[in-house]
Amino acid sequence: AQTVTQSQPEMSVQEAETVTLSCTYDTSESDYYLFWYKQPPSRQMILVIRQEAYKQQNATENRFSVNFQKAAKSFSLKISDSQLGDAAMYFCAYRGVQGRFGAGTRLTVKP
Amino acid sequence: NAGVTQTPKFQVLKTGQSMTLQCAQDMNHNSMYWYRQDPGMGLRLIYYSASEGTTDKGEVPNGYNVSRLNKREFSLRLESAAPSQTSVYFCASSVDRGRLTGELFFGEGSRLTVL
Numbered sequence: 001a002q003t004v005t006q007s008q009p010e011m012s013v014q015e016a017e018t019v020t021l022s023c024t025y026d027t028s029e030s031d032y033y034l035f036w037y038k039q040p041p042s043r044q045m046i047l048v049i050r051q052e053a054y055k056q057q058n059a060t061e062n063r064f065s066v067n068f069q070k071a072a073k074s075f076s077l078k079i080s081d082s083q084l085g086d087a088a089m090y091f092c093a094y095r096g097v098q099g100r101f102g103a104g105t106r107l108t109v110k111p
Numbered sequence: 112n113a114g115v116t117q118t119p120k121f122q123v124l125k126t127g128q129s130m131t132l133q134c135a136q137d138m139n140h141n142s143m144y145w146y147r148q149d150p151g152m153g154l155r156l157i158y159y160s161a162s163e164g165t166t167d168k169g170e171v172p173n174g175y176n177v178s179r180l181n182k183r184e185f186s187l188r189l190e191s192a193a194p195s196q197t198s199v200y201f202c203a204s205s206v207d208r209g210r211l212t213g214e215l216f217f218g219e220g221s222r223l224t225v226l
Contacts, residue, residue, distance in 0.1 A: 004153075006153075009151070031212075032212065033212045033213070035214065035215075037215075042219075043199070043219060043220045044217065044219055044220075045201065045203075045215070045217035047214055047215075050214060091153055091154065093154075093215075095211060095212045095213070095215075096210075096212060097210075099156060099211060101146075101153035101154040101155070102153050103151055103152055103153045104151075104153050
């Protein structure tokens, strides 16, 4: 069965600095998708970024980018120029034949 | 533009009581899902429906039943609530037909407390 591991339960970053959240996964599939979701205190789950496994190019969305290492089964999220509004829980998610979410990383942004 | 709507937002039950969480999506999505979120465990899939008329178990189906009423609606029922079912429940949908790899669109969540 697929597993998704987020090894950092909590992270903090200074406003305007860069932070990287880690995610590793285990799968025997070759075709799958990976996602990062943000959950602010409002509880709403918001898509941050997605990556198709067959694409070698790392996905980017404005200040958010990923480092996708397929062979290492690693999918980290980099947030550049951190803003106070980035404070939230971040979940890494795998979707293939089965889907799995990681346990989440709580990001605190210090002014 | 409602997206995914789930009700109720909050509910307190006593052990043994039953209740149904309702979910509806207006995006013409094929697939719908119920997750539960517990501290330190992320989101775990309870049941999903890959298309109208079909339902399948996820990671943690015990104690739950579901009904895909039509393409728009997917309900989750607790027949005899237990304190272990205290959680935040999320309904989600995706456009997927067949392979379930697309983006999930979530409702706002329902906080359920079982005393």
